[in-house]
Amino acid sequence: MIKIRLSRLGKRNKPFYRIVAIDESKKREGKPRDVLGFWNPLKKEFKINQEKLEDWLKKGAVLNQSVKNLLGK
Template structure:
């Protein structure tokens, strides 16, 4: 089963996250199927590829709770 999740990148104490489609049983920083954007929690900056996200959601990919809240804030999902 595929999920929309965040993978951590960046330095120690300065995290940034990438929004990826990944197999649900894969570790957090495992190899993603597709990369869909990024999120920086320190500056609240984000950039999402809306068309790709909607395509994956139509194919049945489930977002994690954190990703769902980020997408709601960005008005991508309801």
């Protein structure tokens, strides 16, 4: 099953997250199938490619709870 979830990047105490479509069984920092956007909680920046998101949802991908919260769904 494909999940849309956050993948952590950045340094210690300076997190930066990518929003990725990845197999459920892979690790958090595993190789994603697709990168959909990013979220920087320190600068409060958030950007996501809506077309890619809708495409993955049509294919049966499931949103992670943290991504649902970011999207406001």
